[in-house]
Amino acid sequence: MRDFFQGRTRAGGGVIALGLAGLFLNSVGCGSVSDLEAQAADAMSPGAYRLPSLFSLSSDDMRKVFEDGKRSVPPGGCNTVAFAQIEPRSEYFLGRETLRSDCKGPMGLTLSRLETVSGRHELRKAARIFDPSTPVPTRNGFQVTTAYDPSTVVFGGTRWVAFECHGIGFGPMAASCAAPLTDDMTRLDTTRLSVLVDGGSANPSSPYVHSASVPKLLVFQGRLYLYWSSVRARSPGDVWMDIKTRGAELEVNAGYLAVKGHWGPIKPDDPTASVEVWGTIESDSRQNSVADVFQVYTDGASVYALAAVGGWNKASFPGWETRIAHDSRESTMCLTPASRVAGCYRLAIARSPSPLAINGFNVAHAQDSTRRVADNLLPANPQEYSRVIVLPTGETVIAGMYFEQPVVDPGKVDVGRNMWMFYLPGSKPDATETLIKHYYVSILERAPDTSGMAYWKGRIKEREDDGLDVKPVFRDMASFFFNSQEYLGRNTTDRQFVTNLYRTFFQRPPDDGGMEYWLRQLAPVGPRSRNDVLQGFVDSREFTNFMSGLGF
Known part of the structure; x- marks a missing residue:
């Protein structure tokens, strides 16, 4: 993997995703954490008022966002990645860090505070909120040994944290776990830790297994939802096929989070308990292999998502579905941000009318310009973990890790390799x-x-x-x-x-x-x-x- 990546996979014990090299910069020492008990998250999600304005911007104004409205953020080490802002305008973020100083091995979760030092941002770690270096039992009989990529919302008066997990007793692919954050915001309440979606397949005879990666929580009109990026791989999980995003409604069951109607975890591809909300499009070679959502949020009326999409010419690799692991011809495929294919893992922004509409985010800009930002106006570069945040100053940005284009994608903005913040227009349409x-x-x-x-x-x-x-x-x-x-x-x-x-x-x-x-x-x-x-x-x-x- 390239140096921005953590060199881990979404399959089995080492598990999950290619990692963002460092959000906002440097993880520096330990600092004090203020009393955050009073900070209850908005029901509205970060940036809910401003991102929709992108759908109505002119082509010139849109390009200015990504060409003139960007600021580089020096990437830090491997300890501050896959961020989740506690709430709009908060300086506090949940993140992940390796439990060893050499940036290898299992991971845990942190609470960090965004500070400005000498004109640049730093995330100063305030607390390690979850340390699975000693296996942590769940109510389902699993034991968590690694945790990463958190998401957080307040639901039913409790701040819940969902995160990608794996460990003892889990299936062959990454899972999604959840637990409450304590009132002082310094640790997860592991007495209420549960596994929501466990990697594998709902069909025991299937040749494929699926992950429940990068979980995203959403509160929409008083109900709680979970979304996960589902890597489909040939069993036991070392040969990837594609990535799609699925979702399900959650409920609080005896003090634990669970998929609605299920006491134990479901499988990622269970068609009776979840739906595909952003899928691949087989007929489109630019969208036929990746639909990896990094953030889902609402303005109270609709549901929005930021994702990485991509595809490739499948006719160029006959027999790709039966290939062996690490086949050299995988370089022609689009499966990760490191793929050598134009437009692979590029940014996409879409709106769905409801939280669990089947392929609700798959609409094309040409079909409905109010539901999909035009592809040619967004950056060409591969990217990971692009998410909307609202800075303490009130400015709204899309922040994420962007990489060099392996092959030029004509007509699109090339933002270059960096950790970028793109400042969104401050005007509100109404x-x-x-x-x-x-x-x-x-x-x-x-x-x-x-x-x-x-x-x-x-x-x-x-x-x-x-x-x-x-x-x-x-x-x-x-x-x-x-x-x-x-x-x-x-x-x-x-x-x-x-x-x-x-x-x-x-x-x-x-x-x-x-x-x-x-x-x-x-x-x-x-x-x-x-x-x-x-x-x-x-x-x-x-x-x-x-x-x-x-x-x-």
Whole structure:
């Protein structure tokens, strides 16, 4: 493998994916970790408001994102890869690291903090949240000995972490595991560790086995979903065929995560428990072998995915399905970012109308330009782990590891070999609708219904038509939502209430001092009611400045 790769496979004991060489830079020593208990993740995913704007950009503006809007990030060592931002604008990320200093062997999970030192970003490790150097038992009887590529969401009041795993008792290919993160964010609760999808095949007589790699969690309209990249390989797993992405709904079962309706793990290709959401297209030599999704997220109405796609001329290699491992002719195939094929593992961005639509991400730009970013406008280079993050500054970027083109892909942007951040346009296509969606999600934890959206947009338009300030409508909306039976029925604690206020009005988590101040105000003998505190946020300078920044 090339030097950016970790030299591991998605098959069996050594398991998973080709590794990104280092997100954001350097992993440096241990640092202190602040109390993150109050930081509950948004129901909306990172960048949910801004990435959809890519679908409507002109060709020239799109190319500017990847040509003029990029910044290099010096790749670090092997200890900070496959990142997952805790929440939008958070400086905290989950990642993976090798458990040995020589960057070889099993892996564990870390919590790191993004800091800026001398003008460049660094991820400073705050805690190792999962160390499987001693095998860790699961409820299913498996024992985890390696863990990597985490994803995280808050669901049912618990922050869950899904990650790729393998160890004792597992099938021949990589699996997906999950456990809660403790309230202080410093370790996984291994007493609730479960295997969701175990590598292998649902058909015992099949000549192929499948992995459940790079798990992605998504909360959509109050329900929890898991997606995994499924490598299909000839048994026992050393000869790869293709990579597709599948998904399933999850549930909390007796305090553990599980695929809905299943106590134990399912197999990656189980057609009764999961669906293919982004598949390969056999008739298209540029998409007939790879559909490897790295991130799935929502804006409350649709589901978006960032993936690597690719294909090759299968007629050029007769008998490729029955080849032996490491056949020299594999260089003509598209299966990894190191493949010597034009357009292999290039970036693709698509939208699906629902979380488990069969091949919902497979639509072509020519079929529906609102559901697929045009291929010729995205970088030509092979890439891994491209994901949307929102920096603490509020800037939204696509960050990932990009490699040299092995063969020139004509007409597409060549961004070169580097760890890149691509800064997305800051404009929002409809600030009013965006902010209404934000209120629904941050307060009621659901997408707006059609009638509710129409009502509040109508109220705002009336004031705009009369030349009046629209901020009072948003204040009325917040008061209405926070005092609704829907919100009151959740019986939130004061800490949850204050967190909801920060999320709604400031679009950030509460700082420690602010949280403690407002909790004192709300104490049983405190001087203020919840409505008093709500009014304090509504009238704050920070909220006024935020609204002004949106043009209100």
